Amino acid sequence: MRYLIIIALVVCINNLSAQTSLERDLFELETQIYSANSDSAVNSLLIKKVETYLLYKEFSYDLVRDSRRINLLEITDSLTKCNLLWNLAVAYNIMEDYNYATYYYEEYYKLTKDESINTKLLAIMIYGPTDSLYFNDYYASLTSRNSAKFSCLKCLTEIDDIKLDHQKRYINASRILPGLGTMLLKDYFNGAGSLFFNAASVTAVYALAKNQLYFGAAIWSFMLVKRFYSGNIILTKQTFKDKEAEKRSNFAEECSNKITPIFNEFPIEFRLNSGY
């Protein structure tokens, strides 16, 4: 009896230490692929392999490579094919490879004619960054079902349109008084620094010229005044860009907060069917 307990314990520990790691799973599937004796067996093992990546949330080049080894025409079971196409559309969307995401999504749609909200949400995610026409179609279709709930999705296409106005005005202000444009963009520290360095370099050149050090005045004005002045304009442009990016990021965060409840209600999840 005592020995039986020890053996059971050993088996248990063995099982624990054999917790499947991604590498081990991939290796085991690949060795099965290597020794498989039919194309359909290879195909179904490759599907399993792709699902292994998804299970471990591993969205890398390896997933791309193995997904492209699958021969879609060889898959006879339509449910397996549908799930694979769906999974690949979601995975490529996560990897921001929208061309492939679109391809797999369209294949999925052709096969299933799935009109569910989850599917339309996936389409919106895929077409959002690439095709505003398709995005609008799906958006219209969703809002026609429930405009109060889905109208906030519009913000997904608006992120890229977020811009700060009157860039030229700030630059011209900096041309007239160095640092002014930067200060108007509410970066007071850098604006004041810009004003100080420009004023100091002009004063130094003026002092040199007043003391009849003409060569020195010419060289310093060329080396310092010109650089500080043009640097001040570059700084204004950069500050403008930073502020614009900040505005866009705030908008993106707001958008994300608005749409999160929708994705919680209609989650876009992987459909794994390899017995995991």
Add this chain to the structure above:
Amino acid sequence: MEKKKNKLFLITLLFAFQIYGQVDSLLIDHFVDGYLKREHLFYLNKLKKEYPKNDTVVFELAKFHLYYDNFNSFEKILNNSKSDTLNNLFFNDTCFVNYASFQIIKNGQANSINWFNRSSSYNLPQHTKQIQKSFLLVENPSLTDASFLPSQLQSYYADFYKYNKRKPIVAGLLSAIVPGLGKRYNGRKHTFLPSLLLNSINGFLAYESIHRYGIKNPYSIITTGMFSVFYLSNIYGSYYDLKNVQIEKRNSFLYEVSDYYSTSCLYK
């Protein structure tokens, strides 16, 4: 007695087959064909865990790291494995020796010396012999004749040889006489004029202030200090720049040698 001997022989034979039969080379070819790096490494690490002293596994690991450009790991394996069996595996595989040689000469002098010292007692393939001769040529340009080099490599060697003969002290002296001239001597033709101009401007600034207010004036001290810094750093820069140029030319020649003799037959 005879039966016992036979049994012992059979057991030994079985043991030997077990050791050398661990690595499934067809499976490795399958991994290489599909560029399945992760699975390949997992397989080799699994074998290494099961047979830590098996030289064939170590050899396969070395090949793996070499193939996937993981040179540091390859070098570590090379430095840790000194057994004769392993050396035999390394140096009797023509593709491996050629592949390793053209990779090694691109990855530093110490590695190359170590590699070619180890290979000295083996009959090396023709490409590796040429790579080794080219390496010895850059190590001792005056002792070896460069006529064995193919015409495509001759110009690169001539370029290396030309700069290798030059002396850093001469570059420093030339820059002391005419600022920037040392850079020209080092082959950096485009930096000569800017260097000369910058030093002249600084010299003129110093001259103008000293001429008007004397050497003790603060502005004169600043401009003279600036001129001195620019002038001295120009000399120092020219001196060390030649050393860098020599290393660049040496590496450039060895890269060309490596490209010329490169082979892709590590696995097939």
